[in-house]
Amino acid sequence: MNDFEKQFQQIKDYLKYEDYSVLLKRVIDLTLDTEELVFYIKTNDLLDWLDNNPENKEEKQLKFEQLLNELYAVLSQKKRVESELLISAEQIEKKYSSNRFSLGPVNLSLKKGEILGLVGENGNGKTTLLRLLAGELFATNGNLTYHFSYDDLYDLRTQLVYIPQRTQTWYGSVFTNLEFAASNYGYKPQENTLVVHLIMARLGLRKFRNFAWKDLSSGFKMRLELAHMLLRKPKILLIDEPLANLDILAQQTILEDFKAIAKSPFRPLGIVLSSQQLYEVEKTSDQVIFLKNGAQKNLHQKEINANENITSHYIYEFETPWSKDQLMALFGNSLIDLQLNGGVFIATFSEEITPDVFLKIMVNQSVPVQYYRNITNSTRRFFIA
Structure with a gap:
């Protein structure tokens, strides 16, 4: 049984035990994996039906089962993306002339489908490291290598998404903002609106689609940034304190979302996230880097789970x-x-x-x-x- 078949079996279990909230997210993930207009339409039709028939459990079960079977038939024949190295850092350092703070040396590597967690007290270099990886800062010493092709710094930045802790103001409604972003990211007119609706539903933004920036909580503003990220389909997501301002349930939900998104068999990406929520980060991450006064200590998930x-x-x-x-x-x-x-x-x-x-x-x-x-x-x- 390959990774896709294992994931699909778990999705079937969500259907069996009527865990529809998680099931819907996974169905949307599978739909986006197909990259086919016909499935974008089918899943949007299901979303509309669910809005109008929330209590019809028997028909809901049948509709989900039918769509899942169709998705499996297509995706089981689709080539899965192999894990490969995305970024590596060797002895990178960032020093400032004032000598007030220095980061490093730091060594790390990140592959497709992996989540790397950054933990440490405030002021110990987590944001500095993220900005180095994003290309916003340049290392004083060491080597930072991106293991994929790009033409220039602009082209590189199109393949990375860096979400800072404080997101920028945007204009329009959630829906129109995402629709405009999708058009800039090259989606065809016939798929633009369909994909935007799918991603809004995937991230719990569907009922907020007509809200403006000022009407959203900080947690949902962060979800909008993630929606932009899914539309852009980057190779690497770098995100600073995504759990800040979220309640415990929302923290657990968003981390599960990260794991599902990162480990897609067809659209995997590497994620680097920083957080103060140590326990939650360790549960989700494949490896963890601890920073203390800019110095690094590593902890791999295999060590956490070692017998x-x-x-x-x-x-x-x-x-x-x-x-x-x-x-x-x-x-x-x-x-x-x-x-x-x-x-x-x-x-x-x-x-x-x-x-x-x-x-x-x-x-x-x-x-x-x-x-x-x-x-x-x-x-x-x-x-x-």
């Missing part, structure tokens, strides 16, 4: 009303270090106290735990004072 510990000890973060004295008495010599950091305990143990052993001790001794996380292979450990 075997990559260090000689374990580190757990947890919250409990028990005191430090009580915990130290409980764990004894197996405890290497115990800190209270940001209202939670950070405990470092010898390698014998594996996650299952730690949890058994907590349960057997009836230690009340409000929160627990194994951060042995998480960048969270870099934030500990």
Whole structure:
């Protein structure tokens, strides 16, 4: 079973369990993957039908199933895009004459279908690195290589999308703005409006299509920038603090959207995103770079998910009303270090106290735990004072 077949099976599960909100997004993704006008029309017809028949579950199920079968028949024959290197940086640095801040050296590589997360406290170089990758700044030292062809800096910038934390003001309604953008990106007249409607629905902008910039929340302004990105079909998306000003549910939703968009078998792209939401970024990213005073530390997702510990000890973060004295008495010599950091305990143990052993001790001794996380292979450990 290839990647597309695995993804399609998951989409069929959404249909089976009537998870229509996620299902609709994935159907739109598949529709855009076809790049065929006939499917743009079919899926737009489905959107219109759903607007007028929100409670008709039986017919809804049939319509989704029929469209999915048609999409599968076409896409299962379409050539999938292989993963390939998009960008690499070797020992890049950015220094300023004032010596107030310097970034690097930083090493990284990003392939199609990968998400790279940038984490670190404010003022530690995340935005500087994004602007270097976007071509807005030039490195003082090191080599930054784009592994795809381009004619000049302008042509390069057309294949990158950089979305800063503060988006620019735009004019007109959401719909007319996107329709104008689509015409500039080369969409044919007969597909322009259809694709715009699909992308608005994909990003939850459909009911806001007649809103102006001033009428949208900051979170939906960011979604509009993502809509521009999907219309433009870049190779790389660079986005600064996309989770800022979003509630927890919206954060999880947008990160799942990033993952689905990046890992399309037919239109994959590389994504680099910065965020303060450490846990959410680590769940979504294939690799994570931590920046502290401009210096780099890497953490790959394979290390986060590793069955075997990559260090000689374990580190757990947890919250409990028990005191430090009580915990130290409980764990004894197996405890290497115990800190209270940001209202939670950070405990470092010898390698014998594996996650299952730690949890058994907590349960057997009836230690009340409000929160627990194994951060042995998480960048969270870099934030500990």
